[in-house]
Amino acid sequence: MNKNYIIPNEWAIIEEGFNVENVEASESLFSIGNGSMGQRANFEEDYSGKTFQGSYIGGIYYPDKTRVGWWKNGYPEYFAKVLNAPNWIGIRIQINATNLDLNVCKISNFRRELNMKEGWLGRSFKAILPTGEEIEVHAKRFISVKYNEVGAIEYSIKAVNFSGEITFSPYLDAGIENEDSNYNEYFWETLKIVEGVNQGCILAKTLKTEFHVATAMEVDFAINGKNVAATHISIIEEKALTYTYKLKVSQGETATIYKFASYVSSLNYEKGNLIEAGFKNVTEAKNLGFAQLFQDQKDSWATIWETADIIIEGDIKAQQGIRFNIFQLNQTYMGTDARLNIGPKGFTGEKYGGSTYWDTEAYCIPFYMATKDASVAKNLLMYRYNQLGKAIENAQKLGFKNGAALYPMVTMNGEECHNEWEITFEEIHRNGAMVYGIYNYVNFTQDFEYVVKNGLEVMIAISRFWHQRANWSEVKKQFVILGVTGPNEYENNINNNFYTNYLAKWCIEYTVECLNKIEEKYPQDFKRIVAKTNLSGEETYKWIKVADNMYFPFDEEKQVFLQQDGFLDKELIPVKDLPKSERPINQKWSWDRILRSCYIKQADVLQGMFLFEDKFDKEVVERHFDFYEPLTVHESSLSPCVHSILAASIDRMPKAYEQYLRTARLDLDDYNHEVHEGCHITSMAGTWMSVVQGFGGMRVWENGVLSFNPQIPAEWKSYSFTINFRGNVLKVYKSQTDCKFYNESEKELKLMVNNMEVIIPSNQLLTV
Numbered sequence: 001m002n003k004n005y006i007i008p009n010e011w012a013i014i015e016e017g018f019n020v021e022n023v024e025a026s027e028s029l030f031s032i033g034n035g036s037m038g039q040r041a042n043f044e045e046d047y048s049g050k051t052f053q054g055s056y057i058g059g060i061y062y063p064d065k066t067r068v069g070w071w072k073n074g075y076p077e078y079f080a081k082v083l084n085a086p087n088w089i090g091i092r093i094q095i096n097a098t099n100l101d102l103n104v105c106k107i108s109n110f111r112r113e114l115n116m117k118e119g120w121l122g123r124s125f126k127a128i129l130p131t132g133e134e135i136e137v138h139a140k141r142f143i144s145v146k147y148n149e150v151g152a153i154e155y156s157i158k159a160v161n162f163s164g165e166i167t168f169s170p171y172l173d174a175g176i177e178n179e180d181s182n183y184n185e186y187f188w189e190t191l192k193i194v195e196g197v198n199q200g201c202i203l204a205k206t207l208k209t210e211f212h213v214a215t216a217m218e219v220d221f222a223i224n225g226k227n228v229a230a231t232h233i234s235i236i237e238e239k240a241l242t243y244t245y246k247l248k249v250s251q252g253e254t255a256t257i258y259k260f261a262s263y264v265s266s267l268n269y270e271k272g273n274l275i276e277a278g279f280k281n282v283t284e285a286k287n288l289g290f291a292q293l294f295q296d297q298k299d300s301w302a303t304i305w306e307t308a309d310i311i312i313e314g315d316i317k318a319q320q321g322i323r324f325n326i327f328q329l330n331q332t333y334m335g336t337d338a339r340l341n342i343g344p345k346g347f348t349g350e351k352y353g354g355s356t357y358w359d360t361e362a363y364c365i366p367f368y369m370a371t372k373d374a375s376v377a378k379n380l381l382m383y384r385y386n387q388l389g390k391a392i393e394n395a396q397k398l399g400f401k402n403g404a405a406l407y408p409m410v411t412m413n414g415e416e417c418h419n420e421w422e423i424t425f426e427e428i429h430r431n432g433a434m435v436y437g438i439y440n441y442v443n444f445t446q447d448f449e450y451v452v453k454n455g456l457e458v459m460i461a462i463s464r465f466w467h468q469r470a471n472w473s474e475v476k477k478q479f480v481i482l483g484v485t486g487p488n489e490y491e492n493n494i495n496n497n498f499y500t501n502y503l504a505k506w507c508i509e510y511t512v513e514c515l516n517k518i519e520e521k522y523p524q525d526f527k528r529i530v531a532k533t534n535l536s537g538e539e540t541y542k543w544i545k546v547a548d549n550m551y552f553p554f555d556e557e558k559q560v561f562l563q564q565d566g567f568l569d570k571e572l573i574p575v576k577d578l579p580k581s582e583r584p585i586n587q588k589w590s591w592d593r594i595l596r597s598c599y600i601k602q603a604d605v606l607q608g609m610f611l612f613e614d615k616f617d618k619e620v621v622e623r624h625f626d627f628y629e630p631l632t633v634h635e636s637s638l639s640p641c642v643h644s645i646l647a648a649s650i651d652r653m654p655k656a657y658e659q660y661l662r663t664a665r666l667d668l669d670d671y672n673h674e675v676h677e678g679c680h681i682t683s684m685a686g687t688w689m690s691v692v693q694g695f696g697g698m699r700v701w702e703n704g705v706l707s708f709n710p711q712i713p714a715e716w717k718s719y720s721f722t723i724n725f726r727g728n729v730l731k732v733y734k735s736q737t738d739c740k741f742y743n744e745s746e747k748e749l750k751l752m753v754n755n756m757e758v759i760i761p762s763n764q765l766l767t768v
């Protein structure tokens with residue numbers, strides 16, 4: 001795998017020169033999407049080399065049969081995965097009688113560009129076919145943000161050295177399989193193929209989940225930019241529909257096909273109306289025309305960037321990295337549909353099945369909350385609220401009672417999909433992240449109404465879980481939580497993971513605090529919730545006893561909280577002393593060796609200090625950072641960002657910058673040798689936090705005041721970002737010498753800057 005082949009550019013991801021080794025990595029990196037659907041950057045024309053074709057629709061999933069070594073009671077029956085959906089980008093191309101296939105042509109001037117400013121994917125190249133014809137190709141494709149069921153392609157071919165025939169065969173193919181299918185099963189059934197004039201549609205349904213999806217296309221042609229009429233011959237196969245158009249060109253002329261396509265699904269339409277809806281979308285798209293759709297796309301992205309952009313001056317790779325992260329986050333989730341969420345790979349690959357993880361609450365919410373309207377983060381919270389019933393069932397299956405909820409580690413519809421006992425049953429800290437997400441949202445937005453209407457029910461169910469999951473230790477005379485896996489998945493079945501115990505205690509305390517507030521300020525709602533959840537004062541008293549008497553492993557000599565009981569029995573050899581050839585350890589060592597080692601996959605104790613930094617003095621954070629970071633291998637994409645933020649908070653800027661580069665360019669520079677599988681979308685929100693919370697020092701703690709403590713890496717000239725804070729738009733700028741805040745809104749804004757209170761009147765600039 002070629003690392004570092006992406007050309008640095010402020011606004012674009014660019015690849016120059018065709019290298020078969022990079023095809024699958026580029027398919028991930030150049031992915032496009034609009035929050036509702038997305039796809040890998042596969043070629044439109046046939047390609048016989050190694051490729052991973054992928055196109056995905058948010059919310060359309062399949063319960064694949066699980067694969068486990070030895071079945072354990074309590075395992076879920078299936079693993080839901082977002083399905084690789086019918087392919088709409090395909091355009092088979094023949095020059096005279098020869099198929100265009102980059103794997104067998106002589107290629108020059110190959111260039112691929114993902115234009116992040118305007119939201120499109122472009123590709124151009126010159127190719128000499130095995131039969132000698134030379135062509136020049138320019139292709140552009142995007143998935144519309146404004147018309148979120150529509151995508152469009154403009155694909156032009158210039159006949160460089162010949163006069164003859166160019167055959168375009170646009171097709172729809174529902175014969176698609178998931179690369180990660182557990183038993184190589186086929187997940188789609190084709191129901192109907194419908195032909196029209198220059199348009200066609202395939203109606204297919206997913207097996208078992210019975211989602212119906214219509215994939216429609218409509219095409220148009222031009223020669224030298226002028227529209228021409230063309231007629232087709234159609235080929236209808238069992239699962240595919242292909243139209244063949246032959247266009248005559250003279251040497252030097254350019255033939256262009258425009259392909260407009262649409263996915264519509266039974267998530268949003270009556271099943272009987274899908275074909276009509278698909279045709280309507282593509283006809284409207286064709287009538288608007290490629291140029292207009294393209295203009296709309298540029299406008300949509302300009303609006304997104306207004307609040308989302310981070311500008312870094314003086315470090316082009318850092319600039320490209322941060323924009324890539326922000327761009328991919330927006331391509332994955334736009335926040336308009338509470339049924340959707342953010343899969344760790346988004347629409348760029350199949351690992352993690354497109355399902356929802358604790359990543360959303362622990363990492364993604366801050367980004368969406370601060371760069372978009374508050375309704376977006378609220379939709380993410382509503383997603384979990386709507387799945388509360390399933391989380392209670394999930395806990396019941398494991399033996400919990402009385403409305404206790406255990407949110408799944410991995411889910412599509414609220415049911416647990418993961419089945420490895422050490423994660424499914426033991427990685428229960430995820431439950432705490434659900435409450436943390438609510439807490440974070442309420443502090444930032446001050447929308448306490450959410451807790452009253454929805455959040456408290458989730459919190460009660462989770463507090464019930466912690467109360468039941470902890471047990472009294474007669475020896476310790478405290479409550480303990482046994483048999484867990486912390487965020488560091490390189491340790492399983494441990495006792496008293498500091499992070500888990502801390503979250504459990506905190507969840508109970510925060511729930512009780514909210515209960516008291518609601519009892520006092522919203523007595524009617526209090527009655528309603530207490531009746532609905534059957535909660536008694538006696539029960540909450542028992543929770544408080546657990547919280548007040550929670551045990552935390554602590555070493556007096558080192559003055560550090562231990563990741564778990566017995567951590568100091570390990571042989572503590574810092575990561576820097578491990579030979580490079582043995583890393584990443586998850587690819588080089590046996591699992592047995594990893595489990596016994598001291599190496600930490602991702603922030604664990606430090607994850608707690610990151611989430612609850614206000615509860616720990618700076619020296620305490622420093623001491624724990626110095627103890628744990630040297631033992632951390634950062635083999636989860638979620639790790640570097642947390643370390644970058646903590647390092648900045650304890651004034652370790654070189655370390656913060658090192659970890660920042662790792663998180664920001666994780667995929668672009670393929671740190672983990674796996675970008676061909678897809679990009680790490682959820683950790684991209686961590687990259688955003690590294691700038692805004694890390695370098696910018698932004699915090700909103702319990703007092704609800706927005707505060708900053710800006711610092712800047714020595715490598716940068718300046719950086720700036722925008723925050724949407726309770727309807728106020730605030731721009732923050734930091735250079736090596738200056739720090740400025742611009743309140744772009746109509747209301748004055750109170751801030752803490754470097755621990756001093758400042759008030760910025762509306763539309764005023766404050767220089768600190």
Ligand code: BGC
Pocket residue numbers: 344352357358359487489601602635636637638682
């Ligand atoms: C991490 C988890 C994370 C998951 C999905 C794993 O490698 O250890 O914490 O939830 O990836 O991003």
